[in-house]
Amino acid sequence: MTELARGQINSLLSENPSTITVVDGHLYEVPIAPTQQQQQSEGSLIINLPSNFPEEPPVITVSPTGMRHPWIDSDVVMHDGLPSWTLQSNLGLLVKDICKEFTMRPPAKKSTTVTGGTRISVVPPPLPASQLQQQQVTSMTNKTNDEGYGARPQPPIPSRSNSSNTPTSHTTNLEYNAISKLSSEEIDELLSDETGFEIFFNTLDRVKNLKAFQEELRNGNDQLAHKNLSREDQLIKLRSEVADLYNKYQTDKAAFDKKERQQNEAFSRFSSSTVLTRLKASLYESDELSESVAQSFLDGNLDNDSFVKQFREFRKVYHLRASKLERAQKDNLFVSY
Template identity: 25%
Template structure:
């Protein structure tokens, strides 16, 4: 018992700086909503993502000196992807290749998941071959029966398995089981990505012998006739005919609108020519307006008044010269001179007033 209130001593060692960074990096997986599963505590984690309809598992291995040393990420099941090498190790992710103490493990794994969702990897092992999910084409002597324990060659699909027994301990008889399998097979016309089920599409082949099947296989006309009689092929022909009729109807409707289109085109051409003529007339009128407006500028009017004033003064001097040369008498001189000098004073007054207005208005 601690009588003096001091804290009890514990033997648990304090967490090192590297361990704290390691825990922080592991928590970043949870913060990025990756839902990691801990396989080995603080060493191995697994993240599941769905890419292209397949479940991909990322195995994240943390070295002892992580995060000083980068993690190793492998993928299962075996896939084919530019980021994955033959050993199923992810080598194309830049965030993983340049991983350091300041990187985020959650962001790096999130970038891998986003790349696989954007470009789904191709699973190496498929139920019906290494690359495609289609069953191999059976040889010409293959049997078309439901169960062929000895006639199938190596590498072909195994016979269908029986469905599980009914809960409660009761079992289904083989006859009822085979009927149920037949109903399930006949309910699906196509299998394995759109390839027709031969038994359902061509039920008459069940009654033919092996020699008859071989003869049909080598007669292209009969094979084509059987394919053309398929419901999907017949529906395709109907759809094609329907689309062809719709295209023909649209073409005829477009041709019926041709006169209206030509009439509207001519109307647009007429309006365009009218617009061009009116534009030219407007531009010429605008040029004339600018020239006329220049004539009535205050500065131009002042210049014209100065010129008129000089002309009037020159005319008055000429009248005085005529009097000195005795070309006119005194009465005629008085009449012309007074009228000319009055015109000079009037123009001078107008010019001075206009100059005052120009200075005040700032023309």
């Protein structure tokens, strides 16, 4: 996570103390403060941070779904600060502004109709594009006048001819036209007949497209599952090969560790400290041998010729070793690096 993203998240938490961390760095929930008539909050904002946030603006939705408000379009909050989002924008203040708007003018729930003791939730038909745009402009103007924010730049409102050319507006108009062609009796009959309403609902183009998309996803998942199952034998074989290779690695490693210890033991016999110690010990040994020969001569155990021969050999070895030790210590031949 970048420092800019962490700074935006800290701003969200500081400006909105009631924020709930769902997935740190990605998903947060901010309860909407209840009005004076409400005992507790009946909704919350879901802030979804994309992977390249804050280069890309957050996606803010409202929970529960199906709420109506000029700032809500298909459960997505349409705040004027989101289209103009930049790295200098402040996520905490933006969410705080949305919560303030929804507290002053809470989103309305779906209308419900009770038929035969069964409560049926009905989604009101979408407003025409021109009426929805006019309602949004009126709400934003009232918000500016009530709160004293001063003049705030509003996004340009496309004309009916331009908006009707977009795919979303075209689909919405088709659905509205399909409902507007029905008489009041036909609408009442749809609301009272669950089966008839479901049949009419399934004839809408958006519903058909959604079901076709779901079918494509289902078929794709089915094909992917079959593809994965077809590789099960290959995966089991590879897993067995990996286990054999791991066992061989453990055996080779144990043999290598053993040989490495033997090598270190062999090298230790020729280390500087070992050689110097052995040289000193041999020097002391030669001196002791020559002294023992002299003592044997004094005790009468050796004649003159034997004493001279043995004593001279032992002292010769002694002086050679003493010379080597002196040379080694003088030239630092046995200094460990």
